[in-house]
Amino acid sequence: MSSNYKLNHTDSLGNGDANSLRSNPENAFSDLNSLAQSEKAVEELLIQQTPMQASDDHLIEFSEALRTVAKALRGCAEGKALAQAEAAEWKRRYELERSKNLDLLRQAPLNEEANSMEMDHIAKSPRLHVPENGKSARYALERICAHEVLQDCEPNSPIGSNNKLKRKASFKLSWGCKGQANDQHKKDIVSFESGNITTADRSSKQISLTWETSPQNVLIFTKPKSTSVQVLSVEMVRWLREQKGLNVYVEPRVKAELLSESSSFDFVQTWEDDKEISLLHPKVDLVITLGGDGTVLWAASMFKGPVPPIVPFSMGSLGFMTPFHSEQYRECLEAVLKGPLSITLRHRLQCHIIRDKARHDYETEENMLVLNEVTIDRGITSFLTNLECYCDNSFVTCVQGDGLILSTTSGSTAYSLAAGGSMVHPQVPGILFTPICPHSLSFRPLILPDHVTVRVQVPFNSRSSAWVSFDGKGRKQLEAGDALVCSMAPWPVSTACQVESTNDFLRSIHDGLHWNLRKTQSSDGPRET
Ligand SMILES: NC(=O)c1ccc[n+]([C@@H]2O[C@H](COP(=O)([O-])OP(=O)(O)OC[C@H]3O[C@@H](n4cnc5c(N)ncnc54)[C@H](O)[C@@H]3O)[C@@H](O)[C@H]2O)c1
Ligand SMILES: Nc1ncnc2c1ncn2[C@@H]1O[C@H](COP(=O)(O)OP(=O)(O)OP(=O)(O)O)[C@@H](O)[C@H]1O
Known part of the structure; x- marks a missing residue:
């Protein structure tokens, strides 16, 4: 009989048998009463044990049960308090993270304004076109479009140390309308005039980049330890300098490779200290990658903020982000340098x-x-x-x-x-x-x-x-x-397209993955009648 009330063990939160008692405490009390009122049971108890022992047992069991219930309730309360504290802590961290990001974004237009005043003063340059909708898109685009002055921040910096005052090439972005590029900017996607919700321009249209001033500074990233890439880089650097008159930047490793080829490559610029990589964006108009997707990832990782447009040449086995063929690099680069070019704006x-x-x-x-x-x-x-x-x-x-x-x-x-x-x-x-x-x-x-x-x-x-x-x-x-x-992130990576964004994407999954390749079923067989 007493085993009906026995609480054998509980877990650390006081669950287990305590739960059954907690979920139905009235039954436990009524059972106790009926037990006490049962004469037969009392007689049996008197025969088997002294009255003192019996009531002690019940009291002990009852107090054990109460202790377990209290422990369970305390456990629940503590768990709840802990969860609340943790939620509050995470909320605090989340708010801090958000306000940090908002501060960063708020600084952007200020810097842009400062740049703009400086630029207007120096060169009355045309202002870039800024899309009008969504703040984050606006900041992202302002950032990738930023006009900046090529001035050495540190006089002894090897990056561009032989640069005089130069201006970063400016460009504007325009969003295609029904597949045709025009000068429209992004507009509000949803309008709700007169209570009617309608969608207008969508956010993911083909984007076209038009140079407003010619690019002058090109940075090339190359896949290491590849002979074919090394051969092409020698040729491309020479062509960019001699035929196009551009300033060329490469990684220190590549500069060493070029110099080992010929001392005439000493015009090529590089950096010595990794910290100087953070100065790249204000100096570079265009990035070229020679390698596979990994080289595009590598190039993007060099830019912890805005990234100049990237022209990725395919020199790997696959190439979902590398639409350009290296054999036709001259024609491709001619077209890109002239513009306008279609780009894919890749989010990070x-x-x-x-x-x-x-x-x-x-x-x-x-x-x-x-x-x-x-x-x-x-x-x-x-x-x-x-x-x-x-x-x-x-x-x-x-x-x-x-x-x-x-x-x-x-x-x-x-x-x-x-x-x-x-x-x-x-x-x-x-x-x-x-x-x-x-x-x-x-x-x-x-x-x-x-x-x-x-x-x-x-x-x-x-x-x-x-x-x-x-x-x-x-x-x-x-x-x-x-x-x-x-x-x-508010800093996307724009990669040049071979044709346009959707065409390039579909081609990459067809060529790279043989997506849904199946022999076409012949018409020679049963047909629907
Ligand atoms: N099981 C897997 O498929 C697997 C495992 C680990 C890493 N990866 C991928 O490898 C990437 C790193 O690339 P890596 O070149 O530095 O390393 P890697 O040299 O090991 O190449 C990994 C492969 O992933 C391909 N790849 C990279 N980015 C791609 C993209 N956006 N779309 C389609 N294919 C892509 C590359 O072309 C390459 O063939 C990682 O970001 C990850 O996505 C894939
Ligand atoms: N400039 C670079 N410096 C250091 N490492 C790089 C550089 N460019 C690429 N890598 C690294 O080299 C590896 C191979 O590069 P990538 O994917 O471009 O060539 P791949 O493997 O031949 O191409 P695919 O995967 O298409 O066959 C990647 O892990 C990438 O991070």
Whole structure:
């Protein structure tokens, strides 16, 4: 009889048998009463044990039950308080992150204004055209269009040390209308005049870049350790200088290669210190890449802010972002330098890690920008990753598997595709949320809108840490309590198109992946009657 009330054991939160008592406490009391009123039971008890012992037993069991209930309630309250504290802490960090980003964005128009005044004063240059809608797009475009003065910030800087005062080439962007380029700018997408909601111009039209002043400064990135790339770079640098009269910048490694070819390449400019790379953007009108997609990723990673337009030549096995053929480099570059050219505006993600250790002082690790994706995986451990994912502070899901890929739409044809994600046109704004080998039958990839902030956290009860990599590089460990915060960056990467954005994208998936290649069924057979 007494076993009806016995609370054998409880877990750390006081759950277990306590729950059954808590869920139905009245039954427990009424059973006790009926037991006490049962003469037969009392007689039996008197025979088996002394009255003192019996009532002691009941009192002990009853007080045990109460203690367990109290423990369970305390556990619940503590859990709730902890969750609330954690939510508040994350909200604080999120707000800090947001205000930091807003500050950055606010500074942009100021700098732009300052530049503009300086420019107007120096050279009465035409102002760039700025699209009128959405703030983030406006800032992004202002930033990539910025006119800047080529002045050495540090007199001893090797970058452009033989430059006099030069002006960065200016350009304007225009959005095509029904496939035709014109001078229209982006307009509000949704109008709601007279209560009627209608959509007008869409955001992802073909974009055309027109030079307003000729590009003068070209930076070439090359895939290392490739003989064919080295041969082409020698030829291209000479052509750009002798035929086009351009200033050419290359990486220090490439300058050494060129000089070993001939001392006549000493006009080529480079840098010595990695810190000087941050000075590249104001000096470079155009970037050329010679290699595969990896070289485009490498080039983009050199720019921690705005990126000059990139002309990617294909010298790898695939090439989803490299539409130009190296054999025709002269014709291609002639056309690009003259303009106008179609571009694909590829979004990037900005990511940063928040360490649990740095909980009380807003940390700190450098923001990383990715053109393809940021991956959180299990590294060399054999344990499942356990990743809690939030989207703007709403819980999304917990990833248990090999990891998670947060990809741009440009990266949708890379790792995300291999993990089962959809292929998405690179100009569709969005963040792909693709699990890697999830240990669940119902986990499907998601595509989230471009305005959200995604947070991926390793929970404190995780069995192992996780590893983050950025476009397949720069691996960093995430310990329990650490989080990765990721949102759309305001600095896209514009790559020149061979034809136009959609045509290039479709060609790349046909040529690169043999997408949906199937022998055509012959008409020689049964037909619908
Ligand atoms: N299982 C996989 O498919 C897998 C695994 C790891 C990394 N990757 C990809 O490799 C990228 C790094 O490229 P890398 O060249 O520095 O390394 P890499 O030299 O190892 O090349 C990886 C391959 O991915 C291709 N690739 C890169 N970006 C692409 C894109 N946007 N669309 C289609 N294919 C693309 C490259 O052309 C190359 O063939 C990572 O960002 C990741 O997307 C893929
Ligand atoms: N300028 C560079 N400096 C250092 N590393 C680079 C540079 N350019 C490319 N890489 C690296 O070299 C590797 C190979 O580059 P890339 O993908 O362009 O060539 P690939 O592998 O031959 O092309 P594909 O994958 O199409 O066959 C990549 O990991 C990339 O990060």
